[in-house]
Amino acid sequence: MSTQVFEYARGGSGRLADGTWSGSSAPLDADDPLHGEVMQLNMGPQHPATHGVLRLALELDGESMRKVEPDVGYLHRGKEKTCESLGWAKFFPHTDRLDYVQPLLNNCAYALALEKLAGLAVPERGQVIRVLLMELSRIAAHLIYLGTTAIDLGAVSIFFSTFKERENIYTILDAYTGHRMNNTYVRIGGVFADVDEGVEGLVRAFLARLPAEIDGWERMLTGNRIWYDRNRNVGILTREQALAWSLTGPNLRGTGVAHDLRKAEPYSGYEQYDFEVPVGTVGDCYDRYLVRVEEMRQSARIAGQALERLRTTRGAEFLAEDRRYVLPPKDKVHTSMEELIFQFKIVTDLRLPAGEAYHAVESSKGELGFYVVSDGTSAPVRCHIRAPGLMNVQAIPLLAEGRLLSDMVALIGSLDFVMGEVDR
Amino acid sequence: MAGTSEPNATVARVDVALQGIEHAWLATRDGLATLSVAVAQLGAALAALKGAGFESATLVTAVDRLPRAPRFELVHQLHSLAHGARVRVKCTLAEGQEAPTCTHLWPGAAFMERECFDLFGIVFAGHAGLKRLLMPEGYEHHPLRKDFPHHGIEPDRLYREWDQQRRADWHPEGAR
Numbered sequence: 020m021s022t023q024v025f026e027y028a029r030g031g032s033g034r035l036a037d038g039t040w041s042g043s044s045a046p047l048d049a050d051d052p053l054h055g056e057v058m059q060l061n062m063g064p065q066h067p068a069t070h071g072v073l074r075l076a077l078e079l080d081g082e083s084m085r086k087v088e089p090d091v092g093y094l095h096r097g098k099e100k101t102c103e104s105l106g107w108a109k110f111f112p113h114t115d116r117l118d119y120v121q122p123l124l125n126n127c128a129y130a131l132a133l134e135k136l137a138g139l140a141v142p143e144r145g146q147v148i149r150v151l152l153m154e155l156s157r158i159a160a161h162l163i164y165l166g167t168t169a170i171d172l173g174a175v176s177i178f179f180s181t182f183k184e185r186e187n188i189y190t191i192l193d194a195y196t197g198h199r200m201n202n203t204y205v206r207i208g209g210v211f212a213d214v215d216e217g218v219e220g221l222v223r224a225f226l227a228r229l230p231a232e233i234d235g236w237e238r239m240l241t242g243n244r245i246w247y248d249r250n251r252n253v254g255i256l257t258r259e260q261a262l263a264w265s266l267t268g269p270n271l272r273g274t275g276v277a278h279d280l281r282k283a284e285p286y287s288g289y290e291q292y293d294f295e296v297p298v299g300t301v302g303d304c305y306d307r308y309l310v311r312v313e314e315m316r317q318s319a320r321i322a323g324q325a326l327e328r329l330r331t332t333r334g335a336e337f338l339a340e341d342r343r344y345v346l347p348p349k350d351k352v353h354t355s356m357e358e359l360i361f362q363f364k365i366v367t368d369l370r371l372p373a374g375e376a377y378h379a380v381e382s383s384k385g386e387l388g389f390y391v392v393s394d395g396t397s398a399p400v401r402c403h404i405r406a407p408g409l410m411n412v413q414a415i416p417l418l419a420e421g422r423l424l425s426d427m428v429a430l431i432g433s434l435d436f437v438m439g440e441v442d443r
Numbered sequence: 444m445a446g447t448s449e450p451n452a453t454v455a456r457v458d459v460a461l462q463g464i465e466h467a468w469l470a471t472r473d474g475l476a477t478l479s480v481a482v483a484q485l486g487a488a489l490a491a492l493k494g495a496g497f498e499s500a501t502l503v504t505a506v507d508r509l510p511r512a513p514r515f516e517l518v519h520q521l522h523s524l525a526h527g528a529r530v531r532v533k534c535t536l537a538e539g540q541e542a543p544t545c546t547h548l549w550p551g552a553a554f555m556e557r558e559c560f561d562l563f564g565i566v567f568a569g570h571a572g573l574k575r576l577l578m579p580e581g582y583e584h585h586p587l588r589k590d591f592p593h594h595g596i597e598p599d600r601l602y603r604e605w606d607q608q609r610r611a612d613w614h615p616e617g618a619r
Contacts, residue, residue: 092577099562100586104593135473262498262524265551278524374472377520377531379501390518392506401506403518413554442577 057085064093068171068428071438073412075427082424087416091409094442102402107133107393108207108346108369110402115201117404118440120163121156123149123192124382125440126205131286132378132389133207136371137344144332145209145339146287151325152195152204153287153380154318155222158229159188160383161311161318168308168432169240172249177236184232187225194218206346207369208339216333219326226319226326233315241309250305254418254430257302264417265410268385269310270434274302280381292321304433311435344369368397377405384408384435404443408436453528460495464488469533475520477531482517485534486543489519493548497521497530500545503555505536505563509589513537515565519545536565544570562587 062068062075072093078086098117102110114129115122127149134141141149166181189199195214196204204211240246256266258274271278279296281289297313299306339345346365347358373395379388385407392401411434418430453476454468464484469477480488499522506516515536522529536542544567546553556567557576564585567573575582584596 092575092579095577097586100591100593138472259498263550265500265549265555276524283524283527372472375477376471376473377475377502377529378473386501388501390502390504390520400508401504403502403504405502409554409558410551413551417550 056080062427064090068431070167070431070436071441073431073436073438073441075415077424077427079424084419084422084424084427087419087427089412089415091412091438091441094438096443098443099402099404103399106367106369106397107371107391107399108366110399111205112201112203115203116439117406117443118160118382118384118387118408118437119200120437121160121383122200122202123152123156123196123204124160124380124387126203127153127287128378128380128382128387129389130205130207131380132376132391133344133371135378136374136376136391136393137207137341138372139208139339139341139344141209141287141339142336143288144213144329144335145337147325147328147332148210148214148337149205149287150289150292151214151222151322151329152192152202154322154325155188155191157318157383158315158322159185159192161315162188164311164383164432164435165236165308168429169246171428171432172246174240174243174246177239180232180236184225184229191218191221191225194221206338208341208345209337212349213337214329216329219329222322222326226323229319230316233312237312241312247305249426249429250308250433251303252301253304253422253426254433255301255303256414256418260417261302264414266385266414267407267410268381268383269307269314270385270411270414272297272310273299273307275300280379280386284379286378286380289321292324294318294321304429307433307435344371370395370397375401379405382407384411384437384440387440404440406440406443408438408441411436412441453526453530456495456526456528457492457530460491461488464491471531475529475531477533479533479535482534482536482540482542485517485519485532486545488532489521489543489545489548492521492530492532495523496526497523497528499524500549500552500555501529503545503552503559505559505565505587507563507587507589513540515540515563517542517559517565538564541566541568543568544573546570561585564588 058079060077060079062077064072064074074090076088076090077084098113101113111126114125117125162181162185166178169177192202193199195218196202256274258276261271261274275298277296277298282296294317297310299310342361347361351358352362371393373393375392377388377390379386387407388405390403390405394400414434415430419427457476464487466478466480469479471477501520501522504518508514508516513535517534517536519532520529542565544556554576556570557573559565560567560573561575561578562585579601581601584591
């Protein structure tokens with residue numbers, strides 16, 4: 020192994036034009052036994068800082084990473100193949116288990132793709148309920164990001180605080196949907212059941228408290244010298260890089276691109292809500308942190324507006340009335356022969372029109388899309404899940420190579436992915 | 444940021460970009476501008492679309508239409524944020540037929556093409572490091588093909604081989 024001289028330049032950007040590296044640690048001294056030696060290191064798949072079963076094959080020179088290769092697939096459960104054998108309707112519980120910190124967002128993305136294929140419109144109340152639950156899920160997912168990234172970088176107490184608030188969200192989701200996690204609450208054409216309006220007080224109390232809680236976390240982190248040094252100028256993405264590497268969501272917005280599918284391609288009535296799209300300026304880990312924190316505030320704003328709409332649409336239909344695709348209400352199933360037959364047909368033999376459709380929602384990780392292809396029979400031809408997390412994992416080498424090993428922990432946290440969705 | 448532009452505007456923009464490349468527009472349920480090209484012209488078409496401002500590859504995937512021949516449909520979906528436009532490019536592939544890579548245009552497509560190779564067995568010519576993404580190294584099948592059964596083919600073969608090797612390594616004299 021030939022020796023190579025490394026410049027001490029923290030905050031450098033990795034590979035230089037002449038093929039050498041910057042951003043490295045000081046080289047090991049010439050009398051160090053490891054001088055000039057490249058060490059192979061496996062980070063994961065059981066490393067707590069890799070946020071799931073991600074394996075990173077690292078080539079280390081001293082403490083700087085020369086080569087990074089993400090190895091995914093440890094959690095591959097064949098979701099897309101499963102959809103082909105289960106059929107459209109019975110795949111909903113499996114979407115929960117993709118990005119398992121935001122099951123309702125996955126449910127909605129899948130339902131919207133199927134509704135696009137079927138040409139089905141969701142009643143307003145159904146859309147409002149979906150928006151409310153999607154925004155609460157987004158806050159819950161960002162709380163996981165904030166808590167776990169902070170604990171990885173040494174700020175342990177933030178973790179308890181964010182998980183306490185996440186617990187409050189799960190209490191609300193439990194009261195609304197009947198489950199804390201893996202809700203399977205969304206159906207083709209709307210949602211499974213109307214929400215319990217008695218929960219509104221719980222949500223209002225949470226939304227009233229959240230901004231102050233976020234301020235508290237920001238006081239602990241945003242101006243914190245350690246947090247700033249560990250995140251600022253680490254993992255800088257340019258706008259062009261983010262686009263070419265198919266990055267979306269907060270990772271793209273951190274580079275200054277105000278692209279949010281809720282604004283650019285509104286679905287579920289998002290055009291009627293008043294909210295801002297926060298963007299970063301530098302595109303580093305710190306910007307991505309700021310973007311996500313501000314997104315939580317904006318999500319709380321949207322959720323507050325959705326509560327108002329929930330009040331004005333009280334008693335209205337929450338499920339489309341189209342017995343080709345939409346399940347009949349449960350009380351009618353128990354009392355009417357026809358509805359029982361419809362229920363049976365839809366559960367066992369749901370047929371969507373032949374053709375293909377793609378629908379993407381703005382999930383907490385980026386553009387979560389479902390590409391569904393049907394041939395008119397009850398067996399799906401293809402259900403491709405466009406997972407934003409996979410693209411976030413792919414970008415790790417781009418940002419990590421040439422940097423210190425300790426930056427990897429900040430990078431993994433700030434790129435934000437959940438392996439259930441990456442591996443599908 | 445501009446909203447979604449009209450499908451017709453996207454079609455007109457793509458038609459200009461793809462001058463000299465034979466392509467046909469397809470009707471889809473979702474109204475997303477979708478065109479088909481021959482696989483021989485796929486590389487040129489994708490390069491022209493990149494030049495026309497489609498700066499991001501949203502997905503690269505395939506559909507197995509087994510009783511049909513050629514069996515595979517290769518799907519590239521591209522996104523232009525500046526124009527708020529999406530376009531889907533489809534081409535058909537027979538089994539064993541190679542497709543050109545688009546990783547030199549969009550590096551983000553590298554994992555998507557690896558996934559496509561892994562699950563469908565489609566080879567992308569020119570892809571540096573085309574290997575399995577989700578299934579383990581040494582696995583011999585392509586699970587998303589329609590002739591692959593859902594319950595799997597020898598799902599535990601790799602584990603059994605590993606286990607036998609491990610036992611042989613630990614107990615060379617065959618004590619257990």
